[in-house]
Amino acid sequence: MSVLEEAKRVAAEFEYSQEDLKKGVKAFISQMHEGLQKKGTSMSQIPTYVTAVPNGTEKGLYLAVDLGGTNFRVCSIQLHGNTTFSLTQSKVAIPRELMVAKTSHELFSFLAKQIENFLRTHHNDHFEAHIKRRKTMSLGESFRNEEIFQLGFTFSFPVNQIGINKGTLARWTKGFDIDDAIGQDVCQLLQKEINALNLPVKVAALVNDTVGTLMARSYTSPGRTGTLVGAIFGTGTNGAYVEKLEKVTKLKSMAESADYDKSTGNMIVNTEWGSFDNQMSVLPNTSYDEALDQATPNPGIQMFEKRVSGMFLGEILRNAILALVQNPKCQLFKDDSSSTNDLQSTTSIAEDSALYKPWGIDTSFLSIVAADSSPGLKVTRQELNKEFGVDAASTEDAEAVQLLANAIGKRSARLSAVALGAVVISTGNHVSRGGGDEDVVDIGVDGSLVEYYPGFEDYVREAFREMSEIGVQGEKRIRIGIAKDGSGVGAALIALVAADMVND
Ligand code: ADP
Ligand code: MG
Numbered sequence: 001m002s003v004l005e006e007a008k009r010v011a012a013e014f015e016y017s018q019e020d021l022k023k024g025v026k027a028f029i030s031q032m033h034e035g036l037q038k039k040g041t042s043m044s045q046i047p048t049y050v051t052a053v054p055n056g057t058e059k060g061l062y063l064a065v066d067l068g069g070t071n072f073r074v075c076s077i078q079l080h081g082n083t084t085f086s087l088t089q090s091k092v093a094i095p096r097e098l099m100v101a102k103t104s105h106e107l108f109s110f111l112a113k114q115i116e117n118f119l120r121t122h123h124n125d126h127f128e129a130h131i132k133r134r135k136t137m138s139l140g141e142s143f144r145n146e147e148i149f150q151l152g153f154t155f156s157f158p159v160n161q162i163g164i165n166k167g168t169l170a171r172w173t174k175g176f177d178i179d180d181a182i183g184q185d186v187c188q189l190l191q192k193e194i195n196a197l198n199l200p201v202k203v204a205a206l207v208n209d210t211v212g213t214l215m216a217r218s219y220t221s222p223g224r225t226g227t228l229v230g231a232i233f234g235t236g237t238n239g240a241y242v243e244k245l246e247k248v249t250k251l252k253s254m255a256e257s258a259d260y261d262k263s264t265g266n267m268i269v270n271t272e273w274g275s276f277d278n279q280m281s282v283l284p285n286t287s288y289d290e291a292l293d294q295a296t297p298n299p300g301i302q303m304f305e306k307r308v309s310g311m312f313l314g315e316i317l318r319n320a321i322l323a324l325v326q327n328p329k330c331q332l333f334k335d336d337s338s339s340t341n342d343l344q345s346t347t348s349i350a351e352d353s354a355l356y357k358p359w360g361i362d363t364s365f366l367s368i369v370a371a372d373s374s375p376g377l378k379v380t381r382q383e384l385n386k387e388f389g390v391d392a393a394s395t396e397d398a399e400a401v402q403l404l405a406n407a408i409g410k411r412s413a414r415l416s417a418v419a420l421g422a423v424v425i426s427t428g429n430h431v432s433r434g435g436g437d438e439d440v441v442d443i444g445v446d447g448s449l450v451e452y453y454p455g456f457e458d459y460v461r462e463a464f465r466e467m468s469e470i471g472v473q474g475e476k477r478i479r480i481g482i483a484k485d486g487s488g489v490g491a492a493l494i495a496l497v498a499a500d501m502v503n504d
Contacts, residue, residue: 006330007400010320011407013286016414018466020284024415025467027282028422032271037249042279044272047248048211048240049164049260051267053218053226054493056083062492063149063201065115065190068156068209069174070094072111074118076149077492083220085489088122090114104181104189112193115201119149130200150204150499152491154212155186163258164498167206205494208270210240212490217444217483219493227442229423230483230490233416233456234447236274236302237309241423243269261500273419274305283307284411288319295358304419308412310449314361320404321355332400333390350389360388363449369405371454377402412449413456417463421470424478430469432477444483451482 035045059081066073075089092114098107119127130147159167165187172178181189187203194201214230221227231239245267277283283303292315293299293306306312324332325347335348354360365383372379377398384390384398420443424430429441450456457480464475
């Protein structure tokens, strides 16, 4: 068989048909529903205690900080009230020794110190005025609320959130390891160190990055329509959406003490959809997916994410390419000039090629290949040579790689559509409200995959049209827009709604 025929056979294993799509949506809606009712389900459906989304008219100056891994980011955000904002920020690397400090005090006092430096550099007037007032104030007199910066705290580690600014650390990830922080309220840990430095700052909200994305998009999107979903398709994938409060029935059995604004009738829910269908009742599966899963530290977990997001697509492609390379009947990357007899063709892949290394292909390679329309797929062939030590790949070889990359990218986009479509349908937003602005269903997205993979949104839209509930008419009403900077402006907006709650 020719290289192309073999590649087509493997690419066909990644096909995700209209029927699959419909089954996927149905299962997604049912798992969403289950997650709203009880704990311990495949999709966590975490209530965020954020009960409203902004419409672009919000105003004010807010602070946001982001602790997510290597860096700590501090920013202030001026919301102009006309869907625009200005942002000032500073970023510092977290010293290694603080990631594994003996006490959480060491880490959080460092963070508070960075906030102080930021305020002194960028908001010194406000800061000095506060210090002066503080000195002349009698004991027991409290500050007026507007003198205090409200801060949104994006904290990208697993927490059990129990209030809008309350959440206990479940465990550290990403190289952090500070024992005494486990089980503690991370907002409280930060607030304590802020108070020790007498800073005019209140930790008003604990922020998940998907919720930040939803809020950022809702503020910046055109018109006054609120956004329905915020979704991330980057290293990982996850989404948050606006749910009817009465449908989050598990809230009743959760911390009754948590106070939140019930008047809006809504609650933003963090789906944690990366773990949709860990039980594999409807998710597509191939031997390449299975090999990937086995190579991860958490086999059987995050099964949806492992078929969708940037961290994994490159490795799936690598597994698929290797299957062809190792197939003695397939001539991919074989050097036929040296084959005096047919059985002895040698491969033209360097021995130390990244193709042989687990995680050796980055997902950005899929984007390059999918976008390649150069004559003879020259760009792909050059890339194969430069990045993967494939000497003199033929045009046919490159076409085979392109077939595989496209199949994996398209399946990822169609699965993404399952998640987004299920949220649109389960919230009733597939039903027209009679036309006009009211009819727009706004979706905010963030992440390199959705931003840079060619045609990702087109594939998502095509899948929407194939869903009977949404269809051609419904798809036209759906607006998808990039929402940058969820941990900046998004976190600021959550601090804003949190502060409003307290003031009301
Ligand atoms: P994060 O999700 O960590 O905030 P990104 O949104 O930038 O960061 O996503 C990073 C992921 O996106 C990585 O897994 C990377 O392989 C993938 N990626 C980076 N560039 C591209 C690209 N041009 N096309 C597709 N995927 C990409
Ligand atoms: Mg990101």
